[in-house]
Amino acid sequence: MANIGFIGLGIMGKPMVKHLLQSNHTVYLQTRSGVPDDLVTCGGIVCKTPFELAQNVEILITMLPDSPDVETVLFGANGVAEGLRTDTLYPQLRRTIIDMSTISPIKTREFATRINELGHDYVDAPVSGGDIGAHNAALTIMVGADEIVFERIKPILELMGKQVTLIGSNGAGQICKMANQIIVALTIEAVGEALLFVSKSGADPEKVREALMGGFAGSRVLEIHGERMINRHFDPGFKIALQQKDLDIVLACASSLGLALPNTATALELYNACIAHGGSKWDNSAIVTMLEKLANHEIKKKTT
C-alpha cells in the first residue's frame, strides 16, 4: 500500500481519483480551486500546497491542463520540487512523479531531467478516452518511463486505465499521445472534406458514409464524427479548445525539430477559425463548419 498524491481535480482528474480512493492506497489531494467535499468523504486527505503533498507521498500524480501548469506545480513556489528538496522526514526516499496531463514532449524531457537530478523518478503517462474513459477506469495510458519504474507503477495506472503501454523512455508517452492527436484531427478533417464534397456535388452524405464504413475509408472517426457532421450536433465530445492546444504543442515541437507537417498546420488553422467563431466548446468534428464557410454550403441529408 502506498501513499499516493494527486494534483488537478478537473473533469478528468476527479473521476480518476475516485478509483484510487476505492483501492487500499492512502490518497492525498491538492488542487488550486479547493478539493470537492465528496472526495474528502471518500477518504481523500487534503494538502494546502504541492509542496506539502510532495512531502507526504511516494507516488505523485499530476493531471493538469497544459505544460505551464505542470511546470508551476512541479518547480514553482511551494511546488513539488521544493517539497522534495527540503523533506527532512524521508530525505532518502526515491519518489515517482507521474504526469498524466497532455503536455509538450520536449518540456516533459526537461521536467524529467530536473526531477532525476533531485534523485527521483519521472513518468509521462498521458491518456486517451476522455471523461467517459476516466469514469469507467477504461483509459488508454501511453507511458514514457524507464522499464523498472514502469513495472513498479503499472498496477497504480491500471486502477485508472484498461490499456497501459510502455512506449519508451521519458517523453515517449507524450509523443505517442501527439501522434494520436495528429491522426484523429486529420482523419476528422478528411471526413469533413469528403462529406462536404459529396453534399456540394448533390449526393447523399448519409448513404456515402454507410457505403464507405466497411472499406479502406472506414474508421471510428467516419462512424462517429461523420455522423455528427451529417446530423449537425456539435456538442462535445472532445472540445475544440483542447484539440487546438494539442495541435499547438505538436507544431511547436515539429518546428523545433525542423519538421514540416502541412496538413496538421492546416487543421490547426481551421480550429483557430472555429475559435474565432465562438467555437472553443464545440466538438472537434465542428472543424467541418469552417470548410463549409469557405464553400458557402452546409452538409445536408438528401430527403428522397
Add this chain to the structure above:
Amino acid sequence: MANIGFIGLGIMGKPMVKHLLQSNHTVYLQTRSGVPDDLVTCGGIVCKTPFELAQNVEILITMLPDSPDVETVLFGANGVAEGLRTDTLYPQLRRTIIDMSTISPIKTREFATRINELGHDYVDAPVSGGDIGAHNAALTIMVGADEIVFERIKPILELMGKQVTLIGSNGAGQICKMANQIIVALTIEAVGEALLFVSKSGADPEKVREALMGGFAGSRVLEIHGERMINRHFDPGFKIALQQKDLDIVLACASSLGLALPNTATALELYNACIAHGGSKWDNSAIVTMLEKLANHEIKKKTT
C-alpha cells in the same frame, strides 16, 4: 441470360470478365490492345470495335483508365453511341451502359444524359478493392443509377462484387468513390505525418502504431499503410499514378463547384512530388517519402 459486352481488359477488367464468363451469360469482349487468348478459350467472343460490340449486347460494361478513355469508347469514331444509333437488328431494344471505371462525376452525368438521349440507360458503378478484390469477386461497388435500372443489373454486378450499394442517381457512384479516395489519401497522409513526428522525436514508430491501433486513431490505413512506412516497402498496392489521377478528378470537380479542399490539395501536391521523383508506380503510402524529404529524416524503427 443476357448478352454482356465488356470493354477494357486491364489489371481490373480481366479478372472481372472471368467471373462473367463463369456465369450463363454470353460475353462479348473488346479492347484496344487485343483480347487475351485465355478469355477466348473460356468463351469470350471478340469484337473489333466498341461499335460492333454495342450492336451485339444488351448490357455493356466499360472498365477504363480515365474520363477521356470512356468518352472515346462511348462517343468517338466506331464508338458505342454510333453502334447504338445505327443498329438495325434491334433498334427498339433499350440497352444499359455500365461504366465501372473511376472517372469524373461531372463527365459521368454528361455521358449519362447523352446515352439517355439515345434511348438507353446509363449506370456509373466504380469499384474499390483493387485487383485482389477483382480476382475474388469481392469488389465494393458504388452505384449511381435509377432505382429500376439498378435492380435489373444488380445480379450482374454481384457476379463481380460482394457489397453492391445504390448511392443515388447518375454520378452518385463516382461521387462516393471520390469521397473514398479523399478519405483514404488523407488518412495515409495523416499516418505519415504522425509516424514521422514520432520518429524524428526519437520515439519508436512501431510501438506507437501498435499502441494506437485499438483507439480512435485506429484504422486499416494505420494498420496496413503504417506498417509499410515503418518497414519501408513501397511496392504497390495502389499505385501513386492512380491515386494522383483520382485526386486530380476530385480537385477539378471541387474547383468547378467552388469548393476548397485544402488537405486534399496538399496531398495531391505531395503525390505530384512523388512522381517527380520517379514514384508513379510506388504504393500510395510512399507519400510519406516526400514529408521525409522536407524533414531531412527517414522513419526508422528503434532497435533497443
